[in-house]
Amino acid sequence: xxxxxxxxxxxxxxxxxxxxxxxxxxxxxxxxxxxxxxxxxxxxxxxxxxxxxxxxxxxxxxxxxxxxxxxxxxxxxxxxxxxxxxxxxxxxxxxxxxxxxxxxxxxxxxxxxxxxxxxxxxxxxxxxxxxxxxxxxxxxxxxxxxxxxxxxxxxxxxxxxxxxxxxxxxxxxxxxxxxxxxxxxxxxxxxxxxxxxxxxxxxxxxxxxxxxxxxxxxxxxxxxxxxxxxxxxxxxxxxxxxxxxxxxxxxxxxxxxxxxxxxxxxxxxxxxxxxxxxxxxxxxxxxxxxxxxxxxxxxxxxxxxxxxxxxxxxxxxxxxxxxxxxxxxxxxxxxxxxxxxxxxxxxxxxxxxxxxxxxxxxxxxxxxxxxxxxxxxxxxxxxxxxxxxxxxxxxxxxxxxxxxxxxxxxxxxxxxxxxxxxxxxxxxxxxxxxxxxxxxxxxxxxxxxxxxxxxxxxxx
Amino acid sequence: xxxxxxxxxxxxxxxxxxxxxxxxxxxxxxxxxxxxxxxxxxxxxxxxxxxxxxxxxxxxxxxxxxxxxxxxxxxxxx
Numbered sequence: 001x002x003x004x005x006x007x008x009x010x011x012x013x014x015x016x017x018x019x020x021x022x023x024x025x026x027x028x029x030x031x032x033x034x035x036x037x038x039x040x041x042x043x044x045x046x047x048x049x050x051x052x053x054x055x056x057x058x059x060x061x062x063x064x065x066x067x068x069x070x071x072x073x074x075x076x077x078x079x080x081x082x083x084x085x086x087x088x089x090x091x092x093x094x095x096x097x098x099x100x101x102x103x104x105x106x107x108x109x110x111x112x113x114x115x116x117x118x119x120x121x122x123x124x125x126x127x128x129x130x131x132x133x134x135x136x137x138x139x140x141x142x143x144x145x146x147x148x149x150x151x152x153x154x155x156x157x158x159x160x161x162x163x164x165x166x167x168x169x170x171x172x173x174x175x176x177x178x179x180x181x182x183x184x185x186x187x188x189x190x191x192x193x194x195x196x197x198x199x200x201x202x203x204x205x206x207x208x209x210x211x212x213x214x215x216x217x218x219x220x221x222x223x224x225x226x227x228x229x230x231x232x233x234x235x236x237x238x239x240x241x242x243x244x245x246x247x248x249x250x251x252x253x254x255x256x257x258x259x260x261x262x263x264x265x266x267x268x269x270x271x272x273x274x275x276x277x278x279x280x281x282x283x284x285x286x287x288x289x290x291x292x293x294x295x296x297x298x299x300x301x302x303x304x305x306x307x308x309x310x311x312x313x314x315x316x317x318x319x320x321x322x323x324x325x326x327x328x329x330x331x332x333x334x335x336x337x338x339x340x341x342x343x344x345x346x347x348x349x350x351x352x353x354x355x356x357x358x359x360x361x362x363x364x365x366x367x368x369x370x371x372x373x374x375x376x377x378x379x380x381x382x383x384x385x386x387x388x389x390x391x392x393x394x395x396x397x398x399x400x401x402x403x404x405x406x407x408x409x410x411x412x413x414x415x416x417x418x419x420x421x422x423x424x425x426x427x428x429x430x431x432x433x434x435x436x437x438x439x440x441x442x443x444x445x446x447x448x449x450x451x452x453x454x455x456x457x458x459x460x
Numbered sequence: 461x462x463x464x465x466x467x468x469x470x471x472x473x474x475x476x477x478x479x480x481x482x483x484x485x486x487x488x489x490x491x492x493x494x495x496x497x498x499x500x501x502x503x504x505x506x507x508x509x510x511x512x513x514x515x516x517x518x519x520x521x522x523x524x525x526x527x528x529x530x531x532x533x534x535x536x537x538x
Contacts, residue, residue, distance in 0.1 A: 036527070055527045056472060342503065351503035353470055381470040382527065385503040 010082030015042035034060035078102035127262040134201035160189035161197035207277040212259035216268035240297035245435035303335035303393040344417035358414030362407040471502035
């Protein structure tokens with residue numbers, strides 16, 4: 001069914017991004033918003049806007065009944081969930097389709113399978129995608145545990161099968177320590193969770209975060225190469241690139257092909273991402289999870305492939321088949337994205353909502369700024385701190401770094417603190433220039449460079 | 461003399477450390493300087509609201525889970 005009117009069930013920069021894609025396709029748009037977002041850029045840009053509740057996301061953006069009522073009242077025939085909020089809520093996906101509307105995303109059942117860590121791991125293994133080595137399930141017999149541990153290798157984690165949220169985990173470094181710890185871990189698990197069952201998983205030390213973008217139409221899938229998102233703070237990505245500067249070409253081929261196999265094996269429809277840990281010391285990669293939505297960092301993939309991912313996902317949802325064969329997808333140059341957040345790097349990233357008193361958006365060749373900011377806009381305190389994403393493309397990585405440095409210097413956001421000073425330091429850092437980083441690199445770097453962040457902030 | 465505890469930040473005010481836990485303070489409770497009386501969630505990060513005066517709580521003008529502005533009165537003390 002061709003989509004005529006698309007409801008955007010999100011806010012911020014991604015709502016703006018989706019409205020732009022819809023407009024280019026000749027589709028009318030409905031922005032749903034909380035009371036706190038009545039002045040948002042998405043509300044101003046959409047053809048229609050509907051207030052769906054109070055500021056708290058639980059009472060507005062997460063309120064399924066209110067979103068569906070807004071679709072019914074405006075005559076929208078499709079819903080795009082963006083990322084976050086209801087994007088990976090299988091019940092919502094089902095409810096949208098049950099209401100006779102088009103859901104811009106994978107089927108609810110696909111979200112259910114890939115959202116469950118154990119089910120996703122099984123699906124990945126079946127499709128030939130490498131997973132973090134571990135016991136296939138729970139282990140109750142000590143002799144069996146010993147054999148499995150030796151097969152996995154050390155260090156490894158002993159986890160309580162009934163545990164969760166980091167509880168009941170111990171890391172052991174050799175077989176002697178393992179044999180000492182297993183009875184203890186089992187007894188503790190029995191005491192804490194009334195279940196002595198354990199399972200084992202290899203500890204992946206210094207690894208890079210590499211993820212593969214895929215597009216599927218429910219039958220056929222293609223990949224659009226990978227992104228690397230190793231620069232993270234508190235497990236949140238702050239800087240993303242495409243392609244990964246660390247992946248040898250042969251490995252790229254293997255990684256991306258396995259992602260396509262997994263996507264096709266679950267009949268994936270829409271845009272999705274398979275996340276992996278990549279250990280560049282050993283050359284091994286391990287599947288972590290699949291995100292069944294468009295991701296924040298999708299623009300770097302768009303910049304190196306020339307494919308508009310948001311537009312394609314809307315076309316596929318509207319019933320079109322994939323318009324590309326794998327051979328049509330080529331990658332060119334290098335793209336980098338930095339997240340500009342309303343946080344103060346000189347004060348331990350304390351968030352600072354406020355009113356935009358000045359805004360200078362960088363321009364020129366190869367520069368893109370996806371944002372929901374405008375002069376005079378008041379950033380509400382109720383949602384995440386992402387203000388915009390500065391993205392650059394250039395012929396190669398060194399040129400992209402220089403272009404990013406130039407674009408960051410042009411960017412000015414007045415009225416609140418931003419993470420721009422952090423990125424100005426990173427873009428000129430020698431380790432970053434060599435891409436010599438991993439997922440636990442940034443946090444110690446921040447501690448070591450706290451004085452520079454403070455000094456730069458004070459001088460601006 | 462009545463004293464007020466103000467929100468240091470704009471955000472969402474929580475009177476409980478977690479939804480399934482009791483409130484930090486209730487009406488009639490004694491408060492010492494430095495006691496936690498609630499949390500303000502701003503952009504998904506949580507900040508403790510500390511009492512900057514001592515006394516007995518006589519009112520919570522802001523409800524649990526209510527959006528508040530910086531400088532808004534969260535608790536009144538006697």
